[in-house]
Amino acid sequence: QKEVEQNSGPLSVPEGAIASLNCTYSDRGSQSFFWYRQYSGKSPELIMSIYSNGDKEDGRFTAQLNKASQYVSLLIRDSQPSDSATYLCAVNTYSGGGADGLTFGKGTHLIIQP
Amino acid sequence: GAGVSQSPSNKVTEKGKDVELRCDPISGHTALYWYRQSLGQGLEFLIYFQGNSAPDKSGLPSDRFSAERTGGSVSTLTIQRTQQEDSAVYLCASSTGDSSYEQYFGPGTRLTVT
Numbered sequence: 001q002k003e004v005e006q007n008s009g010p011l012s013v014p015e016g017a018i019a020s021l022n023c024t025y026s027d028r029g030s031q032s033f034f035w036y037r038q039y040s041g042k043s044p045e046l047i048m049s050i051y052s053n054g055d056k057e058d059g060r061f062t063a064q065l066n067k068a069s070q071y072v073s074l075l076i077r078d079s080q081p082s083d084s085a086t087y088l089c090a091v092n093t094y095s096g097g098g099a100d101g102l103t104f105g106k107g108t109h110l111i112i113q114p
Numbered sequence: 115g116a117g118v119s120q121s122p123s124n125k126v127t128e129k130g131k132d133v134e135l136r137c138d139p140i141s142g143h144t145a146l147y148w149y150r151q152s153l154g155q156g157l158e159f160l161i162y163f164q165g166n167s168a169p170d171k172s173g174l175p176s177d178r179f180s181a182e183r184t185g186g187s188v189s190t191l192t193i194q195r196t197q198q199e200d201s202a203v204y205l206c207a208s209s210t211g212d213s214s215y216e217q218y219f220g221p222g223t224r225l226t227v228t
Contacts, residue, residue: 101159
């Protein structure tokens, strides 16, 4: 059974600070890792993907992957009130038959305090 | 370009009725996925299509659920004899089908079974 674990929060961060979101996964065969942002009442929006160990930066977002520790994180620099949302970690394991569905964590609710 | 579209956006139905949900993926995307998100629950993967083929239907919650995709484009998810526990937001996502596995979600269909 593939599992993805996230702290549900809420995680409260002052505006302008760095928000750090963490995720662990159970399946060592997992190969693709994603962070989605979901505003209340809206559908998930892809913000980062990462496939190899290390850091990947895109604007104010940095995704970090450590496959040995089965750990993925997302850093948001210079946090803005508009970053307040639920952040979903998702993991994909390619089965050889094609692109499987993603396994999602339950999300971390992030609140940026003005 | 146009994103994933889903219809209807909201559906209220009586217990025991059949419902059909529609998804139109991003143009050119060969892979299509169905998920559902229940209140307070995480995203649950249901089924995916590569082209018109669904290699694995084991994620469908029961035999009341079925899905099809024709012409490599539009997909329909059908729920027969709806039950109250089927109430959820049904989300469709599509991807290019390449090795990035990045999935882009539509706005969802909110299904309420009374």
